[in-house]
Amino acid sequence: MIFHDNVVKEYLKNVYFVSGTPCGGKTTVSRELGKRYGITVYDIDEAFAAHQNICDMEHQPNMCGQFRNADEFFGRTADEYKKWLINNTREQLDFVLLDLIRLSQDKKVICDCHLTPEEADRVTESSRVIFLINDTTDIVNAYCDRIDHTDFRDYIYSASDVEKAKAVCNETLCSLSRERISSIKNSDYFYIDRKNGKTIEETVQLAAQHFSW
Numbered sequence: 001m002i003f004h005d006n007v008v009k010e011y012l013k014n015v016y017f018v019s020g021t022p023c024g025g026k027t028t029v030s031r032e033l034g035k036r037y038g039i040t041v042y043d044i045d046e047a048f049a050a051h052q053n054i055c056d057m058e059h060q061p062n063m064c065g066q067f068r069n070a071d072e073f074f075g076r077t078a079d080e081y082k083k084w085l086i087n088n089t090r091e092q093l094d095f096v097l098l099d100l101i102r103l104s105q106d107k108k109v110i111c112d113c114h115l116t117p118e119e120a121d122r123v124t125e126s127s128r129v130i131f132l133i134n135d136t137t138d139i140v141n142a143y144c145d146r147i148d149h150t151d152f153r154d155y156i157y158s159a160s161d162v163e164k165a166k167a168v169c170n171e172t173l174c175s176l177s178r179e180r181i182s183s184i185k186n187s188d189y190f191y192i193d194r195k196n197g198k199t200i201e202e203t204v205q206l207a208a209q210h211f212s213w
Contacts, residue, residue, distance in 0.1 A: 005122045008097065014104035016211050017129040019115040020184070021177040022139045024132035024194055025203060027148065030112040032204045037213055042103060043112045044096050051095040062087040070158045074165035081172040089114050097123065116180065117187035130207050131184045131191035139177065140170040 016039075018030045027043065034041035048063075055063045062084055067073040076084070096113065103109050120129050136142065144153040159165035184191050190210050192203055 008123050009125065011101045012097070012104065012124055013128075014107060015100050015109050015111055015124065015128065017111045017113055017115050017120065017124055018132065018207070019113050019120070019129060020132035020191070021134055021180050022173050023136050023142050024134040025200070026112050026132050028200060029132060029203055029207055030110050032200065033207060034110050036204070037108075037208070039108045039110050040103060041110045041112060042096075042100060044092065044114065045112075047096065047099060048092060051092055054095075055091070060091040063091045070155050070165060071160050074156070074159055074168050076168070078168055078171040078175060081168065082176050085172070085176065093119065117183050117189055120189065126189055128211065129189060130210055131189055132194065132203070133181050133184055133191055134194035135177070135181055137174055138170065139173040140166045 018026050018033070020026050030041050030043070033039065052063050057064050065084070074081075096111070100109060100111060115123075115129065117131075120126075140156070143149045144156065156162065156165050156169065192198065192206055194203075198206070
């Protein structure tokens with residue numbers, strides 16, 4: 001079944017998307033906006049396990065992928081890993097959109113997500129999405145230091161060669177991040193670059209202003 005873009009946009013008119021790159025501040029800003037304005041925050045990463053439970057190999061082969069351990073997971077090439085991440089996000093988008101339609105029927109919802117400008121074109125309006133970017137070269141160690149990424153840290157440290165696993169993962173995420181930054185900067189969407197030195201408070205205020213809150 002295919003839903004046309006205008007239908008999806010209408011049903012998502014109460015959803016505000018906070019997207020961008022790793023370490024851009026999506027989660028921090030989304031949660032602060034949610035707390036400040038009393039708005040539900042939907043985190044697609046937190047929803048992944050539930051979505052994975054109902055996917056199948058025919059329609060979501062990447063989400064169904066199983067890895068025996070961290071060595072197998074990080075043993076792929078950076079190109080293989082990046083392709084898998086991109087396809088995972090695309091496959092999950094169907095689940096995410098349906099969740100958001102259900103949650104936002106009669107209230108605003110903030111979606112902390114990995115939406116690209118091309119995907120945003122199809123599901124929302126520019127006034128309801130912001131991109132937070134950060135062109136960093138050390139994504140993996142930044143993730144490992146975050147208290148909300150302890151599962152990631154524990155998994156990568158379970159590899160027999162932790163530094164090699166980190167190197168592959170970092171190369172993958174940095175490559176993907178650079179591509180996303182280029183795409184975002186070449187679009188007409190509003191974005192905030194973390195390297196401009198804005199505080200969390202300033203970033204939250206700019207996001208709220210963009211959303212006309």
